[in-house]
Amino acid sequence: MGERYDLVVIGGGPAGLAAAYAAWEHGVKSILIVERDREPGGILNQCIHNGFGLHYFKAELTGPEYAARFVALVKGTGIEFSPDPMVLELTPGREVHISNKTEGYRVIRAGAVILAMGCRERTRGAIAIPGDRPAGIFTAGTAQRYVNMEGYMVGKRVLILGSGDIGLIMARRMTLEGAKVLACVELMPYSGGLTRNIVQCLQDYGIPLYLSHTVVDIQGKSRLEKVIAARVDENLKPVAGTEISFECDTLLLSVGLIPENELTRKAGVTIDRRTGGAVVYENMETSVPGIFACGNVVHVHDLVDFVTEESIRAGKAAARYLTGGDKGDNEAIEIETGAGVSYTVPQKVRPGNVSGGTDVFFRVNQVFAKSVIAVISDGETVARFKRERLAPGEMERIKIPAKVLAQAGRSVTLGVQ
Amino acid sequence: MTVETEGGFRVTGNGCERGVQYARDEITNPTRIITSTVRVSDARLRRCPVKLSAPIPKGKIFEAMGTLDEVVLNLPIRAGQVAVSNVCGTGVDFITTAEMHISG
Numbered sequence: 178m179g180e181r182y183d184l185v186v187i188g189g190g191p192a193g194l195a196a197a198y199a200a201w202e203h204g205v206k207s208i209l210i211v212e213r214d215r216e217p218g219g220i221l222n223q224c225i226h227n228g229f230g231l232h233y234f235k236a237e238l239t240g241p242e243y244a245a246r247f248v249a250l251v252k253g254t255g256i257e258f259s260p261d262p263m264v265l266e267l268t269p270g271r272e273v274h275i276s277n278k279t280e281g282y283r284v285i286r287a288g289a290v291i292l293a294m295g296c297r298e299r300t301r302g303a304i305a306i307p308g309d310r311p312a313g314i315f316t317a318g319t320a321q322r323y324v325n326m327e328g329y330m331v332g333k334r335v336l337i338l339g340s341g342d343i344g345l346i347m348a349r350r351m352t353l354e355g356a357k358v359l360a361c362v363e364l365m366p367y368s369g370g371l372t373r374n375i376v377q378c379l380q381d382y383g384i385p386l387y388l389s390h391t392v393v394d395i396q397g398k399s400r401l402e403k404v405i406a407a408r409v410d411e412n413l414k415p416v417a418g419t420e421i422s423f424e425c426d427t428l429l430l431s432v433g434l435i436p437e438n439e440l441t442r443k444a445g446v447t448i449d450r451r452t453g454g455a456v457v458y459e460n461m462e463t464s465v466p467g468i469f470a471c472g473n474v475v476h477v478h479d480l481v482d483f484v485t486e487e488s489i490r491a492g493k494a495a496a497r498y499l500t501g502g503d504k505g506d507n508e509a510i511e512i513e514t515g516a517g518v519s520y521t522v523p524q525k526v527r528p529g530n531v532s533g534g535t536d537v538f539f540r541v542n543q544v545f546a547k548s549v550i551a552v553i554s555d556g557e558t559v560a561r562f563k564r565e566r567l568a569p570g571e572m573e574r575i576k577i578p579a580k581v582l583a584q585a586g587r588s589v590t591l592g593v594q
Numbered sequence: 595m596t597v598e599t600e601g602g603f604r605v606t607g608n609g610c611e612r613g614v615q616y617a618r619d620e621i622t623n624p625t626r627i628i629t630s631t632v633r634v635s636d637a638r639l640r641r642c643p644v645k646l647s648a649p650i651p652k653g654k655i656f657e658a659m660g661t662l663d664e665v666v667l668n669l670p671i672r673a674g675q676v677a678v679s680n681v682c683g684t685g686v687d688f689i690t691t692a693e694m695h696i697s698g
């Protein structure tokens with residue numbers, strides 16, 4: 178007992194690394210990163226494709242290259258990093274319970290904590306697909322880990338359910354490795370992935386995308402043999418007579434990611450049902466003072482660059498918290514979700530803590546052509562942002578100007594017009 | 595992003611400067627950077643990720659992938675090291691994107 182760090186960062190992916198580094202740069206000199214994997218870098222280590230860092234580094238990097246840049250920055254500091262431990266519990270009083278193979282069970286007291294545990298994939302159980310239970314059904318991220326890190330091919334004839342980015346990336350990856358990817362089947366009338374991935378991962382290889390379709394049956398004794406898909410109506414119910422049969426040995430599920438928040442809940446942090454992550458203020462502080470959160474544990478990102486940006490904000494805020502700089506909960510403005518908006522991060526803003534406005538990330542709940550994002554205060558539009566196109570698969574961002582915040586009441590609403 | 599090709603070449607709605615060049619290439623000569631993995635000499639270790647040092651024409655992608663089949667890299671591996679040089683006569687190399695060390 179008696180071990181203490183000013184800052185404990187839980188998770189050594191891009192979010193944890195950037196947050197720890199930012200805190201160090203802002204004067205915090207006693208920092209521990211707790212990462213359950215042997216290597217830092219998080220999910221990026223298995224994302225060997227390129228396209229990372231276009232915004233942040235203005236270069237097109239692969240996942241491992243992006244991670245390496247932050248690992249190098251962190252290694253150049255006195256930030257401590259102990260491999261292999263897993264955080265089992267975090268208390269509201271910021272005691273971090275850790276277990277690892279060599280050192281056993283430890284309890285560390287932290288002046289501040291940053292949550293950066295990332296997210297996990299939805300599985301077949303989570304979306305209730307009917308049919309047999311043969312081998313050959315993987316989540317796309319698990320398959321990605323097998324193929325890219327272990328060099329183990331998961332199948333030869335592949336169907337992909339869900340058009341999230343991981344599924345799209347894996348459609349290309351499996352094709353390049355010699356598999357036949359029959360199709361990508363998506364429940365919604367639009368893709369859940371980035372447009373560039375639709376073009377470069379499906380269209381480049383002539384892989385058809387069936388929108389408004391889902392899997393209705395899975396057949397196979399020991400190994401998967403056949404998957405039946407069907408079109409769905411407006412209520413997302415399968416339409417009889419529209420079945421398509423795919424003979425395949427592998428089904429990859431790319432049906433969404435869920436922020437990993439068991440620890441967060443136990444620590445008494447308020448969770449937002451819309452994001453599945455903590456409710457956060459403008460500086461990424463959660464409802465529990467001194468506990469901050471950033472990256473995929475707060476809301477699922479498609480671009481790691483935005484993870485980095487958000488995490489730097491969390492790291493700076495933790496540093497300020499440790500030196501007693503921030504103002505408390507008083508006078509927070511609630512950002513409400515209006516027409517067409519499914520969530521915002523942050524959900525609350527304390528105008529006293531921002532100068533020059535506040536960045537707000539959000540997603541829309543359907544595809545919009547040319548439209549305007551409006552910030553509404555007391556029934557009046559106080560800021561407008563034009564967009565050529567909006568889609569649920571692409572996270573959006575606006576900056577609410579400081580003068581809007583200064584004049585707002587208890588809440589402002591973000592909506593699409 | 596919208597591209598007009600009639601009577602010249604006009605790109606609108608691009609988010610950044612790279613958009614213009616990307617759109618031009620995409621229509622006249624689509625190229626891609628591909629990434630994959632190669633074996634390493636210590637079979638207990640994970641694969642080493644690689645990427646093309648520059649984009650190659652789309653039509654050469656599968657031929658380029660074929661050059662990786664026989665490659666085995668010796669440890670230790672630096673990031674940016676050449677794994678296959680002059681891939682299919684394109685003048686472009688496959689280079690490693692991670693470092694790997696000899697471990698116990």
Ligand SMILES: Cc1cc2nc3c(=O)[nH]c(=O)nc-3n(C[C@H](O)[C@H](O)[C@H](O)COP(=O)(O)OP(=O)(O)OC[C@H]3O[C@@H](n4cnc5c(N)ncnc54)[C@H](O)[C@@H]3O)c2cc1C
Pocket residue numbers: 187188189190191192193211212213214218219220221224226227228229230262263264265293294295296318321342343346437440471472473474477478479480481482484
């Ligand atoms: C398959 C895939 C493809 C992607 N492609 C792109 C792309 O092309 N371009 C792009 O910009 N972005 C892409 N992204 C998005 C980007 O990579 C992620 O948004 C980013 O990695 C999230 O970072 P993170 O640190 O929040 O989470 P992660 O990278 O998941 O890191 C979380 C870390 O926390 C650790 N952890 C969790 N719980 C505990 C615990 N209890 N104790 C100790 N450690 C714990 C985990 O082991 C992990 O290392 C992709 C994401 C995925 C999944």
